[in-house]
Amino acid sequence: MKKPSWTLWLVTTLLMLTIAGPAAAKDLQIGALYPRSGSLALLGEESWRGAEIARLEANKKGGVGGDQVVFVNADGHDVAAARAEAERLIEQSKVGLILGSYASSRSMAATEVAARKNAVYFELGAIANSITERGYQTVYRTCATAFNFSKSQSKFIAEWLAPQLNKKPSEVKVSIAHEDSDYGTSVADSFKNAAKEFGIQVVSVEPYAANTSDLSPVIFRLKKAAPDIVIAVSYAQDAILLSRQAAELKLGIPLFGTGGGHSLKSFQEALGDKVEGVLNVDFTQYEVSSAFTPGLKEFVALYRETFKEDPKSGHSLANYMGTKALFDILAKTKGSVEADAFRKAALAMDVPEGATSTGWGVKFGENGQNQRANPFIMQWRNGKLMTVWPKAAALMDPVLPK
Amino acid sequence: MELIIQVLVSGLLIGGVYALISVGLNLIFGVVRIINFAHGEVLMLAMYAAFWLNKLFGMDPYVSALLVLPALFLFGVLLQRVIVQPIQEASANMQIFATVALSLILQNLALIFWKGDFRTVQTSYAMSTLEVMNIIISVPRLIAFLVALASILLLYGFLKHTFLGKALRAIVEDNTVARLMGIKVDRLYLLAFGLGAAFTALGGILLIPFSSVYPMVGGPFTLIAFIVVVLGGLGSMSGTFLGGLFIGVVESFGGTYVSPALKEAIYFGIFILVLLVRPQGLFGKGKGTEEIGLK
Incomplete structure (x- = not known):
């Protein structure tokens, strides 16, 4: 040729x-x-x-x-x-x-x-x-797949978060807050299944409509359920609203995003320094071990x-x-x-x-x-979505989010 | 107990904004008697206007009201003159087709020009809060509530005590007689639509510090506004105000104590009940104002 x-x-x-x-x-x-x-x-x-x-x-x-x-x-x-x-x-x-x-x-x-x-x-x-x-x-x-996302989250909770809290994986309490369309519901179901595999207890599930302008009821319910961490399955605007109202109403429980809205630049911009420490699981991003x-x-x-x-x-x-x-x-x-x-x-x-x-x-x-497509865990650190787990792919260690 | 008060406060705060947007719809629906499905799109345009004024010129969203409100007042007048007036006497079905089409057109124009992204205004006070006896109050939500309350009072005064206001109320009660009495009904329709749009736009301005804007943002607000107007009664501003607060509180309690996913179901249930039992609304003016009910 x-x-x-x-x-x-x-x-x-x-x-x-x-x-x-x-x-x-x-x-x-x-x-x-x-x-x-x-x-x-x-x-x-x-x-x-x-x-x-x-x-x-x-x-x-x-x-x-x-x-x-x-x-x-x-x-x-x-x-x-x-x-x-x-x-x-x-x-x-x-x-x-x-x-x-x-x-x-x-x-x-x-x-x-x-x-x-x-x-x-x-x-x-x-x-x-x-x-x-x-x-x-x-x-x-x-x-x-969505199930791989949930599996990575559950594995992270069992292998990293539980020891940080001085608990066994079976003692870690998780709540799920998810938008209630097909996307949020299926990812939430997937997490329930994955959590079962790792013996993690899901203590409450809070579905909500993504187009709402007030998520305070979700925050109040999460306060009552008092989990160790909240798995959030959100689109863009509700991810922002949930995190903002969690900060305003002093929820004090870390949020763990599931791809979607929690990866976006607009999420970080809207939350400013309140984004620090938010965990997320997603497709590989650019802040990752080369x-x-x-x-x-x-x-x-x-x-x-x-x-x-x-x-x-x-x-x-x-x-x-x-x-x-x-x-x-x-x-x-x-x-x-x-x-x-x-x-x-x-x-x-x-x-x-x-x-x-x-x-x-x-x-x-x-x-x-x-x-062999296992999504990595990321964390917002100094305004960047850094890969923190598993260790082989991580740029830094995760920290316990406040 | 603390939680109950906190839930009540949250509901009242968002209810104030619902009330304001519904007052805008009530002016249009009550006076012009058109079922305006593009109501939420006026809200969307106002939110985008505030967003872009902030993004491009660094204007504070509250200050941008000085530009946005007059602009959307004119937009409302234009809609009435160009789209609604020609079909004023047509059947309700025709009017619904026209306003649903308008709503779709505006949504898709927004999608073309501004993309499907969720836009959020950055302000220093977006997440500031007050704490009164362990009850947490978000400052921008409190401002929204107070401004909504003040502007509804102002409108109430205008309708009660000015000549124009009285003329508008006369149209709500009976537009044929109003016309016979020499009221220039068509011209006042323009005013009512313009004012309705401006009030809705104010709702958008008050929402933007704590809410994102995107092309489809208006839809849920259109539905809420219709429920509030029917609940409060056509032409009744005080009814609309109370109706707005009521929906806000129902949403908040339903969301917290039943399920956040069911809060819409709860207020739609109330909507149907009201239509069945008291079609003129809880505070309606009585016979002839049950326009939306089964006639």
């Missing part, structure tokens, strides 16, 4: 911009399905950027199995669109492989379409447990070079890591996405933890779920 000239680059870029343009014969076409308009556009776009960087990087190095990778982009701005776009990608654009999709509701719909048509679906960012629990043979997921996350620094440099700004969240990183894992599988199958060959190569993959840019390993289970 000739060295790619600038015109070839121009042509590939143009192809990328058209939604379903005809591609050169030797290109490997992959559908990229993300919500890129509408209310989820911000982080949907951020997620897409991670996959895009992996693609540009692979193409620069000569492609995957010798083929240049081209994304056929699709916008799953709502559930119906995600379903229709998955259908279109497979039927009209003839891609045998789709990656995506950030939002769990979109992913549930799109993976169902892919599985029915025997196309491979590679999920890189949606965390709902059920995505890989439906027995679909062609659906894979590289990122952590020895445990080889390739993360290079990713940030590539991101800045490509998009002329800093990454907005860890979503891009998780999608970058997952896309790279996908390319490794495709290199083995020589670009084939035929379901059986792909499955064989995917299940054979074996990367230990601490060897990818997110620090997660890669080992797919029979259900297509990556068994």
Whole structure:
């Protein structure tokens, strides 16, 4: 193959911009399905950027199995669109492989379409447990599930918090405060299950509506329940409101976020110094041990070079890591996405933890779920979300939040 | 005991803001007799205005009221003139379609221009509190309550003692007779809609120090305002005020002693009860003001 000239680059870029343009014969076409308009556009776009960087990087190095990778982009701005776009990608654009999709509701719909048509679906960012629990043979997921989030939290409480409080894990009392839509409810259920595994007692569960402007009833109930720590499952505005009212009404019990609103820069800005010590579990963020996350620094440099700004969240990183894992599988199958060959190569993959840019390993289970995606515990320290646990990934030790 | 008082205080404080927003709706609903589903979007626009004035010019949200209130007064007048007036005599269904559409349009414009992000104003007093006999009172919530109370009293005085106010009340009671008496009803509709929007905007200004703004922020407030207006009675400002406080307190007690997830269910239950038992509202003016009930 000739060295790619600038015109070839121009042509590939143009192809990328058209939604379903005809591609050169030797290109490997992959559908990229993300919500890129509408209310989820911000982080949907951020997620897409991670996959895009992996693609540009692979193409620069000569492609995957010798083929240049081209994304056929699709916008799953709502559930119906995600379903229709998955259908279109497979039927009209003839891609045998789709990656995506950030939002769990979109992913549930799109993976169902892919599985029915025997196309491979590679999920890189949606965390709902059920995505890989439906027995679909062609659906894979590289990122952590909601249950993994809860497991990391429970493990942290049992192994770190309990000794700090001079208690056995079974003596630690936990309350859950969660917003009452599908997201909050399923994450709360997941935590209840994980807590059981570690023998931690959940003493109260407080669901609330996220669009309220007064969460003082939740605070009063938490005061009555008097747990050692509160697991909070919140979107953006209710995470802020809950923490503000906890401070105002002198709750005095540490809050432990579950991704979502507790990771956002706006959370830190709204709370000022009251953010100090708030714990959180999430996808790998950027304040993390570089020895445990080889390739993360290079990713940030590539991101800045490509998009002329800093990454907005860890979503891009998780999608970058997952896309790279996908390319490794495709290199083995020589670009084939035929379901059986792909499955064989995917299940054979074996990367230990601490060897990818997110620090997660890669080992797919029979259900297509990556068994080695364990989210880390972070803590807001001096205005930054620092990784504090497990030790191998941590930049500093956690402190008992006030 | 302490907890009960604390819960009561929390409920009253947020209830004051509900009352203010509902007073805005009552002016529109009671005088113009239009079911305005875009009410919450006026609140949203006011909150965004306060947010951007703070972000771009460092203006304190309370000070920004001087700009935001007149602007939304004009916006209200414009809505009445351009959208409501042409369908004034149309059936209630038509009016509902128009205002629901307006609400969707405003929400989505906000989404396009300002994105789905949750925006919060940073102030030095956002989390300051007073402690009176072990009862904790949030300062911005207390300010919201007091300003709401003062402005509702002011409006009450205006309606009771000025000529314009009396004319507005006459329209609430019977707009046909009011018209026959020589009241320029259409012009007063403009005033009522403008005032209603301005009061709602004031609610937004008072909320922004402790609440986030996002394109869909108005929805729950629209619903609460309708409940409060029906509860308090069309055209009754004192009824609306008490209704607002009542919903705030019900929400607070229901949330604390039953479940935070059920507080909406509790006040919607009350809403249905009132519609069934006393459709003109607890403080309503009697016959002819049960516009929203089953006629």
